[in-house]
Amino acid sequence: MTETLVPHRHDGPALEAGLFHQRMVEIGDRVFAYVQPDGGWCVNNAGVLVDRDRAVVIDTAATEGRARMLRDAVDETARVPPRVLVNTHFHGDHTFGNALVAGSDAVIVAHELARTEMAAADLGLTKLWPHVEWGGIEVVLPQLTFHDGLTLHLSDGRRAELLHVGPAHTTNDTVVWLPEERILFAGDVLMSGCTPFVLMGSVAGSLRAMERLRALGPRLVVGGHGAPCGPEVIDETIGYLRRLQDIALEARSAGIPPLEAAREAGAGPYADWLDPERLVGNLHRAAAELDGAVDGAPLDVIRIFGELVEYNGGRLPDCWA
DSSP states (O other): OEEEEEEOOOOSHHHHTTOOEEEEEEEETTEEEEEOSSOOTTOOOEEEEEOSSOEEEEOOOSSHHHHHHHHHHHHHHHSSOEEEEEOSSSOHHHHTTHHHHHTTTOEEEEEHHHHHHHHHHTTGGGGTOTTSOOOSOOOOOOSEEESSEEEEEOTTSOEEEEEEOOSSSSSSOEEEEETTTTEEEEETTSOTTBOOOOTTSOHHHHHHHHHHHHHHOOSEEEESSSOOBOTHHHHHHHHHHHHHHHHHHHHHHHTOOHHHHHHHHOSGGGTTSBOTTHHHHHHHHHHHHHTTOOTTOOOOHHHHHHHHHHHTTTSOOOOOO
8 A cells, every 4th residue: 555645734623633644545556545533523534536537536524624635635646637426425524525525527426315314414513513613614415316326437447336235324325345456435334443323324224234345355444434444344343233232232121221321331342442422322223223213213313412422521522623
């Protein structure tokens, strides 16, 4: 793998956290991962596929500053303009930079539910972390949507397969699978070294997605957050989700609500993963499924996020966007 450091020109909280660089890492022939440390809340990864006369970009970034740096890195790396932009799901850290990264020439592609939920969510994410310098972001919806899957055919005969694997992290998760290279851009369905977050998706659906992704046989995985890694991230995520189901079942039997159950259980063997407070939201989703809710059924996200803050000692979870 080859790597280019992209200077971090942000002078706010991210600078205080020591997060000075993003990395554009060549992980295959003309396949790049744009990795943003530390990978926590709203600090996501993107991908770039370089074709002869165009680039395919996978996801954007949360803030104007980060989106501009991503576009600069794409221009420097690809030396051809983005013609296709894939949003792996509707969350703002993967979509708020659409206008800045795609410009006016690229077609934005996503699952049909991603378009619907992006429109409904609008800029609501910005209200959770008002201290973040969001800048001049706007919601730009996908122009092309699909139901089950879509194949991008690059000019040299390579394929990029867009597969809907949700409900998992959300109802509308898309992964980008490169079968020749056996590289998987997994969006937030997989996150290396980061606690999964299924509040707006499904625990059971995530487990089904894990089996589907394992069957692809990836050799390299670029998750939505965290460093590129091997397929072991699939089994690690399965372990977390199964523990989550066990905690939820025990809590239901004892009549214990999710916040209390999270406090009693703690992060356990996943204590070194980023953002352990997500356990609270995950337990709400697991409890809803035990009560018969369909996968991805809407929950009161704002109220539950308040419980994440309570679990976190009354502090907002760290967000270095």
